[in-house]
Amino acid sequence: MSKLVLYGLDISPPVRACLLTLRALDLPFEYKIVDLLKGEHRTEEFLQKNPQHTVPLLDDDGTLFWDSHAICCYLVDKYGQSDDLYPKDLVKRAKLEQRLYFDASVLFMSLRNISVPYFYKKVATVPQEKIDNIIDAYGHLENFLGDSPYLTGDTVTIADFCCGATASSLPAMVSIDPEKYPKITAWLARLGELPYYKEANAKGAEEYIAILKDVFTIV
Numbered sequence: 294m295s296k297l298v299l300y301g302l303d304i305s306p307p308v309r310a311c312l313l314t315l316r317a318l319d320l321p322f323e324y325k326i327v328d329l330l331k332g333e334h335r336t337e338e339f340l341q342k343n344p345q346h347t348v349p350l351l352d353d354d355g356t357l358f359w360d361s362h363a364i365c366c367y368l369v370d371k372y373g374q375s376d377d378l379y380p381k382d383l384v385k386r387a388k389l390e391q392r393l394y395f396d397a398s399v400l401f402m403s404l405r406n407i408s409v410p411y412f413y414k415k416v417a418t419v420p421q422e423k424i425d426n427i428i429d430a431y432g433h434l435e436n437f438l439g440d441s442p443y444l445t446g447d448t449v450t451i452a453d454f455c456c457g458a459t460a461s462s463l464p465a466m467v468s469i470d471p472e473k474y475p476k477i478t479a480w481l482a483r484l485g486e487l488p489y490y491k492e493a494n495a496k497g498a499e500e501y502i503a504i505l506k507d508v509f510t511i512v
């Protein structure tokens with residue numbers, strides 16, 4: 294088997310989506326920490342690997358990929374013993390990919406649009422409209438879950454890993470009220486029962502929330 298190297302750090306939700314996928318597939322990999330807060334993603338060496346200077350970055354035997362969603366899809370397609378985590382059936386796959394694009398363009402962006410100005414420019418005042426984006430995204434997530442235990446139906450997939458890593462970090466900005474969002478609350482608790490969840494996601498999400506909780510003032 295080729296050698297897999299994941300670049301990232303635990304506080305990053307998209308890195309944790311990849312950690313969940315790697316653990317779910319039981320794949321051996323090397324984890325190389327890139328400390329964004331020390332600017333390690335802007336070094337010449339890292340920029341040569343990923344000019345977009347984001348983590349996660351995956352190196353599979355010299356081939357480099359970034360964007361967590363692309364990485365998770367690739368890992369299951371290439372190394373999965375089954376297609377359970379990323380079904381080949383076109384209708385199932387399209388539904389799952391809608392959730393991935395939702396994470397990439399709506400859910401994660403609602404977090405990134407607040408965290409990036411804070412981490413890199415110490416901007417701690419947050420316009421209400423950015424908070425409203427998170428509340429809107431929670432509403433969509435609650436709606437997507439419907440009566441299913443997971444985001445695309447009865448079994449866990451990479452859509453749960455990607456959206457779950459983000460959703461479990463967003464309480465740094467807006468808490469998930471169990472009364473208002475009972476389905477999101479139950480879904481995150483269900484993900485929490487996965488044997489690899491604590492190590493791959495919960496610890497990093499807790500660290501992320503601890504860093505950002507109470508630093509923002511909404512204007």
Ligand SMILES: N[C@@H](CCC(=O)N[C@@H](CS)C(=O)NCC(=O)O)C(=O)O
Nearest residue numbers: 305306307346347348349360361362
């Ligand atoms: N859509 C990308 C987002 C990656 C992303 O924004 N990662 C953040 C850390 S959570 C990052 O690397 N930020 C540094 C930067 O953008 O310069 C993915 O899913 O991988």
